[in-house]
Amino acid sequence: MANASDMNSSAMRHLLVPAANMEKLGSETLPRLERSGGIYVYDESGRRLMDGPAGMWCTQIGYQRREMADAIAEQAMTLSYNSPWYMTNSPAIELSEKIAQLTPGDLNRIFLTTGGSTAVDTALRFVEFLNNALGRPSKKKIIVRKDGYHGSTSLTAACSGREGNWKNFDIASDKISFISSPNARLHPGLSEADLLEKLVKEFEDRIIELGPENVAVFLAEPLLASGGVIIPPAGYHARFKAVCEKNDIVYISDEVVTAFGRCGEWFASEDVFGVVPDIITFAKGVTSGYVPLGGLAISDKLVARVSGENAKGTFFANGYTYSGHPVSCAAALKNIEIFENDGLLQHVREVGPYFQSALRALEQLPLVANVRGTGLVACVECLVDKSATTVTDQDKKIGARIDEIAFELGLIVRPLGNMCVLSPPLVITKQQIDDMVGILKQAIVRTAEELG
Numbered sequence: 001m002a003n004a005s006d007m008n009s010s011a012m013r014h015l016l017v018p019a020a021n022m023e024k025l026g027s028e029t030l031p032r033l034e035r036s037g038g039i040y041v042y043d044e045s046g047r048r049l050m051d052g053p054a055g056m057w058c059t060q061i062g063y064q065r066r067e068m069a070d071a072i073a074e075q076a077m078t079l080s081y082n083s084p085w086y087m088t089n090s091p092a093i094e095l096s097e098k099i100a101q102l103t104p105g106d107l108n109r110i111f112l113t114t115g116g117s118t119a120v121d122t123a124l125r126f127v128e129f130l131n132n133a134l135g136r137p138s139k140k141k142i143i144v145r146k147d148g149y150h151g152s153t154s155l156t157a158a159c160s161g162r163e164g165n166w167k168n169f170d171i172a173s174d175k176i177s178f179i180s181s182p183n184a185r186l187h188p189g190l191s192e193a194d195l196l197e198k199l200v201k202e203f204e205d206r207i208i209e210l211g212p213e214n215v216a217v218f219l220a221e222p223l224l225a226s227g228g229v230i231i232p233p234a235g236y237h238a239r240f241k242a243v244c245e246k247n248d249i250v251y252i253s254d255e256v257v258t259a260f261g262r263c264g265e266w267f268a269s270e271d272v273f274g275v276v277p278d279i280i281t282f283a284k285g286v287t288s289g290y291v292p293l294g295g296l297a298i299s300d301k302l303v304a305r306v307s308g309e310n311a312k313g314t315f316f317a318n319g320y321t322y323s324g325h326p327v328s329c330a331a332a333l334k335n336i337e338i339f340e341n342d343g344l345l346q347h348v349r350e351v352g353p354y355f356q357s358a359l360r361a362l363e364q365l366p367l368v369a370n371v372r373g374t375g376l377v378a379c380v381e382c383l384v385d386k387s388a389t390t391v392t393d394q395d396k397k398i399g400a401r402i403d404e405i406a407f408e409l410g411l412i413v414r415p416l417g418n419m420c421v422l423s424p425p426l427v428i429t430k431q432q433i434d435d436m437v438g439i440l441k442q443a444i445v446r447t448a449e450e451l452g
């Protein structure tokens with residue numbers, strides 16, 4: 001089946017991909033990648049494309065790192081698998097210790113999963129287990145934000161505030177309560193401080209309305225990545241954590257996107273956003289996308305409430321065949337070593353501001369309503385009416401057209417409606433940032449010209 005047209009027709013006949021357009025199933029297929037190197041991928045025709053979204057916010061150290069491939073191969077030849085239900089392995093132990101050193105506060109207990117959704121799902125199940133063990137079976141509600149994204153299991157999808165993804169699915173919404181997105185653009189005229197007060201009050205009111213005895217979790221990304229790189233007002237997370245503490249609510253920081261260097265730190269919760277959560281979830285960048293892995297770090301304080309004497313004979317019977325997979329853990333250890341040897345966090349702190357200011361300069365262009373971000377993650381939001389607070393179908397079409405032109409010019413932009421999201425591999429250089437922003441600029445200018 002070497003030839004390209006056979007491959008495409010086979011894809012159309014057999015593949016069901018995430019977010020498949022079901023109307024076009026069987027008649028359309030996605031661009032197919034064949035190989036990669038550095039911050040570039042190459043499609044079936046050999047065309048080089050700059051990887052603007054770092055795959056799916058994950059290819060931190062870049063593609064084709066020989067030392068990573070060697071570490072994976074070596075572990076595969078040493079111990080390729082063990083059942084995590086009744087055995088463990090050295091890479092999983094070493095990785096847990098290493099991650100515990102990198103997390104803030106006393107988040108020292110590490111549970112390893114297969115990706116981000118299973119990490120968040122496990123975090124939520126851990127809190128469910130905790131509250132049942134503590135004899136408070138009604139404390140089950142999960143408060144989340146509109147525009148948040150937490151995964152694709154039944155429960156994590158229900159926690160994700162983008163209703164467009166819910167059509168034709170049954171959503172377990174009885175447990176979930178949504179509060180506002182902290183997007184400043186939706187609150188024109190409010191100062192940052194006033195927006196913060198408004199959002200904190202909404203949270204406190206919601207807890208009173210639901211009853212603190214019924215609220216188990218506040219689940220939040222430090223910045224709402226898939227919602228369009230929305231950065232909450234300064235002090236937001238610390239204030240929300242204080243409210244959680246007052247009401248004995250577990251604060252879960254979903255760092256599936258922000259951990260492992262995206263914001264210039266191992267974890268963004270404390271170092272970038274000033275909060276020490278009770279649980280942090282991570283995935284993606286932990287292996288730079290070479291193999292799947294996710295996990296969560298839980299505070300010793302929380303674990304102590306349901307372990308030892310407090311366990312009363314119970315088992316935390318949650319897990320996966322591939323929890324703590326030795327090959328994935330060896331890859332994560334090598335990934336962390338590469339970060340350290342390359343000084344990758346320092347590199348992000350250096351090139352991040354350059355990336356942000358190059359993108360902010362695009363605000364001068366027609367269509368560009370807002371540019372926001374931090375470190376090496378940013379969103380260029382495009383609107384026909386730059387001051388609008390709602391997004392029209394035309395805005396979404398414009399976003400798609402910009403992505404299309406950028407693609408023709410050799411840059412992949414994450415397709416997210418009217419928002420152009422960029423989160424390149426962390427090894428990107430200033431010259432490559434110039435190339436990337438240059439292509440995006442051309443794509444926006446050409447789209448504006450087409451619009452007339």
Ligand SMILES: Cc1ncc(COP(=O)(O)O)c(C=O)c1O
Nearest residue numbers: 115116117149150151254256257
């Ligand atoms: C913040 C956040 N949480 C969880 C997930 C789910 O991760 P995965 O797709 O690895 O299951 C994602 C995926 O993009 C995410 O952005």
